[in-house]
Amino acid sequence: MSLADKVLAVNNDLPIRTRQPVHSGKVRSVYWLTEEDSRRLIREKGYNVAADAPLAIMVISDRISAFDCIWHGEGGMQGVPGKGAALNAISNHWFKLFREQGLADSHILDIPHPFVWIVQKATPVKIEAICRQYITGSMWRSYAKGEREFCGIRLPDGLQKDQRLPELLMTPSTKGILKGIPGVPEADDVNITRQNIEDNFAAFNFRNPDDIARYERLLKEGFEVISNELAKLDQMFVDTKFEFGYVTDAAGNEKLIYMDEVGTPDSSRIWDGPAYREGRIVENSKEGFRQLLLNHFPDPDILLNKERMPEREALARDNALPVEVLMNVSRTYVGIAEKVTGQKLELSDNPKADIIAILRDQYGLID
Structure with a gap:
């Protein structure tokens, strides 16, 4: 076979x-x-x-x-x-x-x-709940251009790329295109503030305003559980995405639950601890594959620029990647799962x- x-x-x-x-x-x-x-x-x-x-x-x-x-x-x-x-x-x-x-x-x-x-x-909560412990990726790119406010949270000057943030940041964004919410653009994946959520909790599918604090607590506690367990393996939990929803149990109680997937190399950045201490970033997540694609193709703007989506789709359709590239990804995923x-x-x-x-x-x- x-x-x-x-x-x-x-x-x-x-x-x-x-x-x-x-x-x-x-x-x-x-x-x-x-x-x-x-x-x-x-x-x-x-x-x-x-x-x-x-x-x-x-x-x-x-x-x-x-x-x-x-x-x-x-x-x-x-x-x-x-x-x-x-x-x-x-x-x-x-x-x-x-x-x-x-x-x-x-x-x-x-x-x-x-x-x-x-x-x-x-019933899903219409928020991609993103937690960040380090400044990297899109947040770093925006910070390097001078942006200091993210989802209503102000960051200090003087942060360095890939540095640990002063505190765990919760930077939610919309899941799907939400219409008619004041101050929230009608587009998928736009950053929102806690104030946006409080003012329009029902539009985001929260049952009541108190559940916003519960969702934040589950976000923070979930992040800490994974972060602490990964630290025992000398791996660093850098950032991740959580999703939540409501279900009803056999007794008829409605409860807020975690859904989708959690703490995986697809939904999170996970860095190797020993390499980080030496000043290197070794990804144990899909980010390594993304970086490889950016380096593999001569015009990385196609991958980063949403307005070039037809070209990007053609790139993915018409280019078979070397088998070794996919096997590297396999080793990363299987390796972190077994750890x-x-x-x-x-x-x-x-x-x-x-x-x-x-x-x-x-x-x-x-x-």
């Missing part, structure tokens, strides 16, 4: 029983279960959700996206070996710690296979066949 065959690139064609179109994102695909199957699984498996809660199967892939494009490699490689399993393993680890330490639950109810989550439908979980990542030769067998035999979701 070739390396390319071991990559799960297409994840929206599984024969899972559903009456709705499969929603396929850049990396994950979501299959909404029928009402009958949702109710049956809640009953059989004892999930702590309302009896009529809609459930979905979420299947991760090994696809790699960067700069809003999906990239591929030579020899028919449509993704990165081990990437999907690594992302899920890391998220599972952090979600479990959050639950054990009394922070909050997640949207995950069950993990039938390393590539698969059974999740409950959540975080303390377990070897077992990769299947045929993940799709394994997923189908488990969902058919153990969950009755495939005819």
Whole structure:
């Protein structure tokens, strides 16, 4: 079996029983279960959700996206070996710690296979909650141009690139295009202030103003849990993105939960501690791949300039990256997953066949 065959690139064609179109994102695909199957699984498996809660199967892939494009490699490689399993393993680890330490639950109810989550439908908070412990990336680029205010927070002069910030910064941005909110541009991914959220909490899907402080606490505590655990591995948690939503449990209580993924190389920057102390940045996250792409192509502006999106899409479509580039990414993801979980990542030769067998035999979701 070739390396390319071991990559799960297409994840929206599984024969899972559903009456709705499969929603396929850049990396994950979501299959909404029928009402009958949702109710049956809640009953059989004892999930702590309302009896009529809609459930979905979420299947991760090994696809790699960067700069809003999906990239591929030579020899028919449509993704990165081990990437999907690594992302899920890391998220599972952090979600479990959050639950054990009394922070909050997640949207995950069950993990039938390393590539698969059974999740409950959540009402998402329409905010990408970004936490930053170091000044780097887009924030550094803006700071270097003289900007000092970020999401209503003022930074002091004299900070150096990649320096630890005086405090953990929470710099939220919009998730999706929100219309009709005073002072918030109608565009995806725009920075917002705490004041924006307070003044329009319902437009961001918060149930009440008190939940803003709760969301900030979950953000800060979640960041600290991951940061402290990574520090034990001499890895640095630089910045990350969290997402939140609301679900109802079996007793009818509505609660704010973590959703999407947490603390992964896709959603975070993770730096190697020993290298940082020597004055070097070694990325254990997707940022390394982004930097490689910026150096690989002669005109990096195509990747950075949103107005050149058609050229960027053509670049990703027409350029197969060297296999070694994707294998480097694989080593980074698998390496950090095994460090975080303390377990070897077992990769299947045929993940799709394994997923189908488990969902058919153990969950009755495939005819």
